[in-house]
Amino acid sequence: MxxxxxxxxxxxxxxAGLVVASLExxxxxxxxxxxxxxxxxxxxxxxxxxxxxxxxxxxxxxVKLLLGLLQPNSGKVRVFGGDPTNPENRMRTxxxxxxxRVPETLRVREHIDLFSSYYEKPMALxxxxxxxxxxxxxxxxxGELSGGQKQRVLFALAICGDPDLxxxxxxxxxxxxxxxxxxxxxxxQLVSRGKTVLLTTHYLQEADALADRVxxxxxxxxxxxxxxxxxxxxxxxxxxxxxxxxxLHALRQIPGVTEVKEDREAIEIHTGEAExxxxxxxxxxxxxxxxxxxxxxxxxxxxALTQDSSKNxxxxx
Amino acid sequence: MSTATMALSNPRIVRSPRHxxxxxxxxxxYEFLKYLRLRMYTVSVLTFPIMFYVLFGLVLNQNQTxxxxxxxxxxxxxxxxxxxxxxxxxxxxxGLASDRGLGWLEVKRASPMPPFAYFAAKVATSMVxxxxxxxxxxxxxxxxxxxxxxxxxxxxxxxxxxxxxLPFSAMGLALGYxxxxxxxxxxxxxIYLPMSFCSGLxxxxxxxxxxxxxxxxxxxxxxxxxxxxxxxxxxxxxSVVGHWEALAAFTMICLGVARIGFQRDQEKMYG
Numbered sequence: 001m002x003x004x005x006x007x008x009x010x011x012x013x014x015x016a017g018l019v020v021a022s023l024e025x026x027x028x029x030x031x032x033x034x035x036x037x038x039x040x041x042x043x044x045x046x047x048x049x050x051x052x053x054x055x056x057x058x059x060x061x062x063v064k065l066l067l068g069l070l071q072p073n074s075g076k077v078r079v080f081g082g083d084p085t086n087p088e089n090r091m092r093t094x095x096x097x098x099x100x101r102v103p104e105t106l107r108v109r110e111h112i113d114l115f116s117s118y119y120e121k122p123m124a125l126x127x128x129x130x131x132x133x134x135x136x137x138x139x140x141x142x143g144e145l146s147g148g149q150k151q152r153v154l155f156a157l158a159i160c161g162d163p164d165l166x167x168x169x170x171x172x173x174x175x176x177x178x179x180x181x182x183x184x185x186x187x188x189q190l191v192s193r194g195k196t197v198l199l200t201t202h203y204l205q206e207a208d209a210l211a212d213r214v215x216x217x218x219x220x221x222x223x224x225x226x227x228x229x230x231x232x233x234x235x236x237x238x239x240x241x242x243x244x245x246x247x248l249h250a251l252r253q254i255p256g257v258t259e260v261k262e263d264r265e266a267i268e269i270h271t272g273e274a275e276x277x278x279x280x281x282x283x284x285x286x287x288x289x290x291x292x293x294x295x296x297x298x299x300x301x302x303x304a305l306t307q308d309s310s311k312n313x314x315x316x317x
Numbered sequence: 318m319s320t321a322t323m324a325l326s327n328p329r330i331v332r333s334p335r336h337x338x339x340x341x342x343x344x345x346x347y348e349f350l351k352y353l354r355l356r357m358y359t360v361s362v363l364t365f366p367i368m369f370y371v372l373f374g375l376v377l378n379q380n381q382t383x384x385x386x387x388x389x390x391x392x393x394x395x396x397x398x399x400x401x402x403x404x405x406x407x408x409x410x411x412g413l414a415s416d417r418g419l420g421w422l423e424v425k426r427a428s429p430m431p432p433f434a435y436f437a438a439k440v441a442t443s444m445v446x447x448x449x450x451x452x453x454x455x456x457x458x459x460x461x462x463x464x465x466x467x468x469x470x471x472x473x474x475x476x477x478x479x480x481x482x483l484p485f486s487a488m489g490l491a492l493g494y495x496x497x498x499x500x501x502x503x504x505x506x507x508i509y510l511p512m513s514f515c516s517g518l519x520x521x522x523x524x525x526x527x528x529x530x531x532x533x534x535x536x537x538x539x540x541x542x543x544x545x546x547x548x549x550x551x552x553x554x555x556s557v558v559g560h561w562e563a564l565a566a567f568t569m570i571c572l573g574v575a576r577i578g579f580q581r582d583q584e585k586m587y588g
Contacts, residue, residue: 002376067427087330095427100419101498103347105354110347117343118429120332141354157424167427 017045019078020165020196028061028073028220033062037220037232038075043165043198048191050207051200052231053217059200061116062217063169065231066198067095077164091120094163096171104143108134108153111142112160116183119161132156133186148179155183159190168192168199172206184209208232238274241266241292244285254280319383341434346481348438349445352408362407362446366400367453369519373486375461383521386551389462391521394545397478398538399518405443405485406505412439413493414501417582440486447482451475466549473547481541484564487571488537491535494578512536522553537567 016071022042028035036058051059064070065077068084079089102111109125116122117142129135132152137145142153149208151171158166171187172180187210191197201207208228216224216231222229237258243266244251251260251269259270271277274293281288332340352358374392383391413578416422425435455471458464466474489505496504513519515529516538522530533539540560 064423069423069427090427090429091330094426095424097420097424097427099421099424101353101415102421105351106347110350114343114347115428117340119429120336154424157428161429240435 007040017047017196019043020045021079021084021198022077023062023065023072024076024078026062026065026072026077028058028065028070028072032314034220035179036065039220039222041215041222043196045085045164045196046194046200047213048197049210050211050228051198051217052202052204052207052209052214053200054202057202057217058220059202059217060169061220062169063097063198063200064094067093067097067167091161092163093165094158094161095165095167095169096151096158097167097169098173099154102142102150102154105141106139107138108142108145108156109138109154111154112138115157116160119163122160123162128160131159131186131189133182146179148175151175151179151183152186155186163195165196166198168197170200170202172201172203182204204232234273236275237270237272237295239294240269240271240274240281241290241294242269242275242288243267243290244281244288246281246285249283251281254284280295319531330431337431340431341437344430344434344438345441348412348442352412352442358407362400363450363453365403366396367457370396370400370454370457371461375457379462383523384551386549387462387464389458389585390464390466390549391546391551392460393451393464394474394478394542394549395518395521397451397454397474398481398516398542398545399513400454401447401478401481401541402509402538404446404450405482406489406509407447408446409439409486410492411491411501411507412494413450413490414496415498417493418498423486432525436490437557439490440483443486443489444479444482447479448475451478470548477541477544477548478549481545481564484537484541485570487568487575489569491574491578494575494582509538513538515539515585516542518542532551537564540564540567 019042023036023039026039026041027037039058039062039063041051051062053059057200061070065072065076066079066084068077068079068089071077077084079086080092082089083300107115108131112125112128116125118130122128123131123139126135127186129138132155134149134152134156137149137192142150150173155168157169158168168187172183175183184206186197187197191210197210199206199210211228214224214226215222241263247269248260248262248267251257251267254269254277256271256273257269258272261268261270269277269281278291278293362445370392374389374396378388381388413422416425422435426432452475455464455475492504492508493501515525516522516533516536517525518538522533522542525533540563543552543555544557544560544564547557
């Protein structure tokens with residue numbers, strides 16, 4: 001095991017822990033559909049990484065490749081320095097996938113008991129139940145649970161083997177705000193025990209709440225990578241709308257402005273942070289009117305990121 | 318991915334025999350519990366053969382005979398075979414098709430579960446339900462049908478029928494790999510109901526038209542039922558070895574087809 005871990009040192013990792021899971025120039029197609037295109041991506045030991053992207057961006061494909069459930073068309077997938085289908089790796093990983101149907105007539109406790117038995121050193125049942133917030137539900141049948149409770153059972157199955165590396169594919173998909181926050185707390189507790197986590201999500205807020213590092217994926221390509229704060233600065237941009245006498249050229253000169261558009265009689269300005277731009281705007285044009293500031297939607301943010309990456313070559317980190 | 322690197326980086330998990338046994342037992346136990354609590358399964362699989370037996374063997378034809386065998390005794394091997402086939406096909410095919418189609422098998426494959434444990438649990442569960450069906454028929458036959466046989470004959474009949482679960486579990490695995498979660502149950506019905514009829518499981522084979530009697534010779538339920546009927550002295554006069562050979566060949570074919578499906582699923586990964 002030490003030998004295989006040594007190997008991973010070669011896959012460049014700026015400081016921090018060893019790369020425990022990586023995609024190296026990985027492409028994956030389903031027939032004519034391109035799911036991933038030459039993706040380079042790594043997760044280092046002890047890190048929580050969020051793969052953030054809209055539906056169909058290739059997040060699930062990336063996770064399944066790392067779990068050895070899919071094979072890439074080209075490129076290399078490594079987990080703990082070896083092949084992801086390596087049974088020994090499976091001992092050290094846990095996975096929460098999106099499942100259409102879980103056997104409904106088995107009790108929560110029974111599902112956990114079975115999955116725990118696969119592992120060499122599983123957590124105690126009580127510990128798993130506590131970590132997943134299922135103490136009061138252990139005797140319930142899976143089919144009797146609410147959506148959030150079902151997700152927590154799948155979470156419990158992912159962690160019951162006490163794995164070093166966890167893959168959580170859209171752990172909070174379809175959950176309401178409260179259930180989502182509960183699961184976040186559970187994931188955070190896990191992280192505090194030194195686990196390495198790769199989670200996928202299409203909520204920027206979720207990536208922000210949980211991850212040390214965020215990789216934004218769109219149409220099968222990583223379009224940005226960085227800390228949540230860095231990504232937020234790019235994605236959680238603001239849109240300023242106003243009527244002004246300033247020329248488009250002058251507006252583009254204002255620091256922090258990423259895009260300026262004419263919209264009928266008004267002007268629309270995109271920026272990472274609204275306040276400095278507003279100060280400048282008001283100082284430059286005393287007659288400015290019809291001022292509106294709104295948050296750019298996530299969809300637009302992804303669009304902006306995609307455009308950015310094609311303009312500037314690559315990411316921001 | 319070259320075979321060399323695969324070989325290098327694919328050390329097997331070494332588990333103690335005890336740990337491995339525990340996994341297999343738990344997998345089987347929970348597979349059994351899953352179906353035991355699934356009313357749709359237990360009702361259709363347990364109730365039908367028992368209901369048919371009570372109706373045609375105990376209520377309607379109480380004192381009649383088929384050849385030299387009383388109807389109540391004759392119908393235990395027939396409906397026993399019928400029940401074993403249903404238990405085996407629905408347990409394996411429907412479960413596998415649903416697990417495959419709706420992502421549950423993927424969760425299991427991502428875990429360190431020994432893959433064979435999954436299949437073994439399905440087959441074992443089919444055998445347990447088969448045993449339950451046959452024992453229920455015995456009990457009813459003895460209590461209400463006046464069926465009397467040496468205990469050794471009961472044991473042989475049980476053994477044959479439960480062993481007969483194997484070819485049909487194999488068939489279930491093959492079907493489960495080539496049907497989807499919704500299409501599996503109707504496909505099973507479409508195959509096993511006509512097959513059971515033509516094999517003489519509902520109407521004794523000698524009462525079927527000659528053409529069907531010929532067709533029956535290539536149907537696996539016919540061979541299983543003839544082996545079972547032999548125990549109550551009502552088999553046709555073909556060789557016992559021939560029946561076993563036919564069932565063994567059928568099992569191998571089904572396992573071959575299932576293997577193709579298994580490979581295809583794995584290769585989807587490479588596709």
